[in-house]
Each structure stands twice: as C-alpha cells, then as structure tokens.
Amino acid sequence: MWISRPVPTPRSSPLALLSLLLLSTHILRAVRADVDDDNDDDQPVLKDNSANCTCYTLDSGTSDDMSESEPHYFTYHRFWDFRSLATSAGQYSAKGSDGGDAPDPVTDDEDEGLETVAAEDAAYLNGSAWNRDWGIQNWGKPATEGFPVRMQNSARNVYISQTNASDTGNPDIEFPTYLTLRTVRLDDFQSAAEVENMQKNVMHASLRMRARVVGDAGAVAGFFTFFDDDNESDIEILTDDPDAVIR
Secondary structure, X not given: OEEEEEOOOOOOOOOOEEEEEEEEEEEOEEEEOOOOHHHHHHOOOOOOOOOOOOEEEEEEOXXXXXXXXXXXEEOOOEEEEOOOOOOOOOOOOOOOOOOOOXXXXXXXXXXXXXXXXXXXXXXXXOOHHHHHHEEEOOOEEOOOOOOOOOEEEOHHHEEEEEOOHHHHOOXXXXXXXXXXXXXXXXXXXXXXXXXXXXXXXXXXXXXXXXXXXXXXXXXXXXXXXXEEOOEEEEEEEEOOOOOOOOO
C-alpha cells in the first residue's frame, strides 16, 4: 500500500502540496530460470511470475555494506512499472482546468471523497488490469487530538504524470511517465491519496519502491504492510526530510 497524508503538526499555509512520484515497484528477483542465460538481457521484465522460474531470492542483512547478508527465498514475484505508460507526447498532460498537467485539487466543498480519476487517466487507472491489482481509496478520518486536521482521501489525487525524455536521462523511454499520489492542505481538511494492493494472502514479503517525495514541509509519504489495526510495518518519508536522503 502507498499513501500520502499530513503529519500531526498542522500547516499554516492554506495550500500545501505533496507529490509521491512513483516510478516502479517490485518484490523479489529471480534466482533460477530454465532459460538460456545468454538471452537474459533480451527478456522483458515480467509483471508476474515467470513460467520458467519457481524460486526467487533476495539478499538481506543488518550491515550497511551487506557483508552479513543472507539469501531469503520466495515463491512469487510481482513487478509494476509506471515509467513508460504513454504511447504519444502529451497523452497524460493538460488535465487541469488551466491547462496544467495535474488535475485540479479538490475544493473545500469536495470533502467526501466522491471524485474520480482524471478522464485522461481512466483507461489505465480504472482499467481491468489496474483494478485487479490496486484499489484507489476514498475513506477519511476525523480530526483527533494527535491528528488535529481532518483527512479525506480522493481519487483525484492519484494520476499519471508525463515528462520529456530529456528530463530522465534514459533514451530508451520515448514518452516517460510516473504515477503521482498528491496531498493538498485546504482550510478545513487535508485531501490525501492512497492506493491499496488487492492481494491479501501474503505470509512474507519484501518490497522495493523507486519514488521521489517532493513538496512543502508538513506531509509524509510512505508504503506499508498491515495485519490489522494494531500491527503494521512501514517506511515513512517526510517532506521536511533532506532532499538527498535515500532510503
């Protein structure tokens, strides 16, 4: 699950923005496959398990240099890549009423999470393949003493962004894209974004996510797994954190 939301400290700015720019995420890597090793570089990265591979591994340990790492084995692999969704220039651009590339933020009157994804993104973000794997959340929660700002998720804050190949430094992707999760501070509440993976029967998992967190201080982005309301494991990244920190 990925989420962008406010931190407990209230913001004084009337409009605070956070974007979680998600490029790709994957779980595990193949350790054995019944294919010709000479042709591995030509094989596309599969979204789900390869029919030729029955065991996946990753190295994990407590030392920074991985000198004390050990292999851990898994039976399943999934990979989602949001870097090259477009097939033409400007395909995911001009969503805003002013011609901007992002959908208009919700207003103070749009506080029930009833919005939908942008029309330009609907074929992907409301398509059958996406909906099998992900659920865009629209639940909210009231203000509390610890979290004094009411929060409301909105599908409008989940959208596909498109950039130029010259901005990425990767000449292999002609029309680069990324998935964005946005949070916006309004006068009465914080409009946030969350997507939840639909696979629930996971005993053990290892997750890797390539993303960038940008925006005004006062918000947090993260991804986490949870067992119930009292048991979860997560990584949270504050917009107030140094820009050069890599986790």
